[in-house]
Amino acid sequence: MKKHLFFVLTICAITTAFTQNKKLPEIGIAENLKNDSLLSAAGYRYLVESISKLISPKSVTEEQFNQNVQHIKSLKTSLYAVNVFIPGELKLVGPEVDERAILHYAEKVFKRCNRVHVDLIVWGSGGARRVPDGFDQAKAKEQFISIAGKVAERAKQYNITLALENLNSTETNFITTLAEALEVVKKVNHSHFRLCADLYHMLKENEPASVIEQTKRYLVHCDIAEKENRTPPGTVGDDFKPYLMALKRINYRGKIILECRWENLGKQAQPALRYLEKEIQAVY
Template structure:
């Protein structure tokens, strides 16, 4: 037998519904906060840097850079010798603005391949550069050095590739010893005729088979070679460092107005967490153009 319906006072009804409403409101608010938290976690950001002399460290720090990128010959093995390196190291310790990586490992006269290959001299230089990079607390040395790896006309390409792999296999244990990764950089064909794409870089990396010998993704060189952003996704597991500049004149972001978002989206897709350095060699005005370049990159990164 069903129990008779018990009449509920208006006051009781209002109290109960108010409690339910409050519960729904609190639950909704919790969901909103949870969604905001998830969105914040999913926001894509990267440590940004600029290739420049360390003299620009204070300025780049003001612009929102996380680090600076220097050169091996400018900072680690300067022309003025050990005394100058000691001064550079002291400045780094005083300013406490990190150098994440170094470009231009080899001068053009030190050949990695061809009849004039000089692996012994290259290994000596690489060992010193890696040792000093460790002393500086740096993580990467970029192995681009396009002039050193040009295959001479008439020289067998397979032999040249074997020479480069042989050298790279000897460089990798040095990198492992010092805890500094070597980032192999594919370059456009205007600079060298060997290793011109991420795919060609990965062929060398697979042959070396060392976690200390990995890949650099340079969006400028990729653009010059019409290499699609999909290649970043394909070879993302090897990418440890990135460079960027505009395609036409290698200007910093914001000069010609290049849209880097397809490449940045690919980096986001692979959950890339490494550095992204503006690498330009000629500025009309370094201070203003580097500042704008960082601002443009920050905006485009926020839009992917």
């Protein structure tokens, strides 16, 4: 009897320890820094902000950036990553590519990222990577792979990882599926050029969750929103479980970031967070 009781207690202790130590993907939000206090009160710990608002040398003066640095130091949430990397006027493909200008711009961004201790950049940039009408798509892919490798090498010097984001065909005409983004990441073949899986864009393109299962070695970031109007999880009730299950199958433990359109952030932020937490816990 004592041996049986000891065995049961041991199993319970192991199970409890495993449950407590099981690391789930943490949830963050892509939002304006000015909403930091609201988001912190709602339970968010991680924030993603756009480079154009916070860091870009094309839109943020040195004086403004210094003010941003001080603001970031006082945040209640943690600035985890930045997005909206390459501005639309800096073409990444087509006949007007200025490689020198792209690399010069990227290096300035990397230097500023170092100053605010951000080491992840989500690379969407639908305008910059849009293929001009009549331009060969295969040639555009070659151009993008070439410049991405050079930008990644600069990023490595600053210990920054770039995460290529799949967009959807209403926003750009190039790299509109996760499968295509994965193909590009593999061809660039650089340790600082990885992959972002945006579940909203996957849903818009009706891309199956099974594609995620091919991304294990490359996936470092994940964005999420509901399909129809980019509403926060739980608004309409889109079923994310197949996608979350695919993330679990590849043992994804990175962040999942809500990148949504909000009608009332103050009212919606916490319910969206709690809804997604429950979805993740149910799957993981």
